[in-house]
Amino acid sequence: MSSIDVKISQINSATAIIVLVILCIAFAIGSIGLIFNVIVFTRPNLRREPCSLYFLSSTFFNLFFVFVIIPVRILSNSFNISMSNYNAGLCKIEIFAFYSVRSISCWLVAMACIDRYLHSSANANIRRFSSLKTAKITIASIIIIILILYTHMMFLSYIYVILVYAFYSLFPSCLMILFGCFTMNNIRKRRQIVSVLNENHRIIQRTDNQLLRMLVAQVLVIIITTLPQTVYQIYASLTMNLVKDTLRIAQENLANKTSGGMTYFCHSTSFYLFTLSGSIFRRELYKFISQCCHVNRTRVNIFRSEMNQMSTLTKNRKLTGIKNTLVRQS
Template sequence: FDINVYDSSVALCKLLYYVSYTFTKLPPTALILASIDRLLLSSQNVNIRLYSSKRLAYFSLSITTAFWVVFYIHTLIEVNIVQLYPSVFICYYASSGFYPEFMTVFSLVVNISFSVTLVILSLMAFKNARQLRSVPRQQRHQFRTMNKKDFQLLRCLYALDIVYISLTLFAAISNVYQASTQGEIHTPLRSAIENFLGGIAAFSYHIPFCISFFVFLFVSKAFRQETKHIMYKMCGKDQMGMHEQGNVQLHDRRDNKDLNIVINVVSTV
């Protein structure tokens, strides 16, 4: 019947927008905090490396989460069920006035700030990693506390940063274009093209929130092995037993091959 519950319930309407806005800011915030942690850990300064700790990470994540939870309380006030046409109601905020302009500008500034921050942190961490690798092997124990897993995680963060920046940048450009051409008269063809590109931009904006697993699976060999181990465990199969069974079969084939060679030699003699 094309009936949306949140278009008929004010409480669900407000809660939907509040949760959506809040949770869309948490993943990029966590990504920035993780990049900062890798930057601190990759530093050659011992005093700076001390700030890379679980306690500081939990504290920073709690503070930033509380900030976004409190900041978006205004959506519970402004968002409501709005009548577009007779008998047509949608869950949205007022399409005119200060609030929609504020939300558009704020979202644009935040997304660009996130992207620029990730670029800066990635470049600085990459610079630190190159400096660590350039240190002679005999002196590395004096500077580095990063192990192989730390470098793999740093590589995964690079990939996540690239994915987030490239996909959200397209959405930011689309928002700028829509805001700058809002007062212009559009032809039906132009409106159709803009709606199509706007849909692609909205789709691309939500991709980084669900692609972390696939990025780790593609970039990290250790993550692939651990995932494979978990899948075998969930299916009730012993991965080590399967490897041992495969090795036994391989040895049997080799023994049979050697036996056939001996038989052929004896027959020839």
């Protein structure tokens, strides 16, 4: 084998290992964190917030991605067990689910950014659009629209990859940045207004600030993890007509798989971002863990008391039996 063949073999081996490691890490951290997301966002203090509803809905789609899509990708990429080997229809459904579920998750976060902008507006009429009813309608609309837009993947053999990744990463990221700037501008203007707030308003404002901080952390991770793959797809489309040698193809495949693997962390790390950036999220998580520990302690104490009662009854029966024996003997 020539040195170039050896180098190509090494690059291909490294690509396979990198993909497997990334997928396994994303599955491990996502399967734990996303379940905690559902628990925290369904607690009373957070489920009344429209922003929390967007986070919760995005979490459900991320759960599907982590527990269904990632295992399928591990089998196909690392063990050559692909659905296309058994049924072409299942393969198209998997591709449709892979792209649509990821897009829905990112677009729901983008809608959360718009909700924070509406909620932070000084105009009361605009603020009224930030409500649970509006959030439910928006979530249902996003799901339906994206599923319709991606339906062609189940019927056409050719996929417009640039459009798919632009709709998955580029467009939502632009919306997140745009409405994030608008929200910061609204907050800056509101801080200039000197007003006396009662304790209830302070608690609401503190919750809003924490949700905004959590949203900013999520947006930054989405942009950082999804844009490299979009950039690569644009590059691949621009150079698709160029003649490339096997070494360059292997290098580009490594870049493609690595940048594509980064997108998996966009859908599996939200719990850890929320825990680090939002004190209200940490507080609700701590309350849940404390309640679980309290229930377990209560069950243990009840079990111990029942065991003590049983042991006491057993001792009393033994003593009664001994006394009856002594009485008979006497």
